[in-house]
Amino acid sequence: MSILVNGDFSDGFTGWKFHAPKGSSFDIEHGMARLTVASRSDNIQLYQAGLTLEPETRYLLTFTASSEGPHTLAVHVHRNKAPHGSYGLQNYIADVDREAKSFATYFTTPKGVLDDGRLRIWLAPYADKGSVYRIGHVSLVKAVEEPLPEPEQQPRRVIHVIARTIMSGDTLEVRYVPPDKIKVDERGDIDWDATPWRMVAVYAPDTD
Incomplete structure (x- = not known):
């Protein structure tokens, strides 16, 4: 119970x-x-x-x-x-x-x-x-009985994000966006207000 x-x-x-x-x-x-x-x-x-x-x-x-x-x-x-x-x-x-x-x-x-x-x-x-x-x-x-096999964990991928330069005061945000959900503005840039996204990581290095 x-x-x-x-x-x-x-x-x-x-x-x-x-x-x-x-x-x-x-x-x-x-x-x-x-x-x-x-x-x-x-x-x-x-x-x-x-x-x-x-x-x-x-x-x-x-x-x-x-x-x-x-x-x-x-x-x-x-x-x-x-x-x-x-x-x-x-x-x-x-x-x-x-x-x-x-x-x-x-x-x-x-x-x-x-x-x-x-x-x-x-x-x-x-x-x-x-x-x-x-x-x-x-x-x-x-768990009063013999343990059952635990469900197989989903395979994980490692994705590397490379920033060419990071200057003092910069903040690096890694965002996940489903490819079919991307919205662009008149300049052809991603429209972050209209595009659904999920924050994966935020990195603010001290490069001084």
Whole structure:
């Protein structure tokens, strides 16, 4: 039996909190949480606190997720209050897109008293202005049987971006744009106001 409250969102928002910038929204849609992000932030998360886990015990976390376009989220299980020590699951990465996918991962809790746990579905720093995530069927149970093979992680590509020169004060932004969504202005340049994009990285080197 899952130790989470309302993991299927059948009871609305009960047990869950959504921390996000002002103007963001948390709705229930077709049995899933629909999270709409109003702007980028360094703290965007859907979470459930007050969890009690058994020490040195293997657990199985499963959930379903999708988003409006390619996005990433990370999942953690840790102490609710500072210093937020890990309860065994740290930075489980899930790449999501429009089609809902199921995810599963095993983890083993550490020694000690684990009575102040938080399950954190971490959207920062991946979410952009207007990002929409859907989360559902969240379950956290003791893995009493032999572990099943974990789902194969999606292959990752490494893409190198080369800037010919970087001067003092410059900021390098790496943006992902679906090729079929690019809009151009009268000069033939990308119209960033009309083109949907996702911030991948920001780098502001000190070149003095």
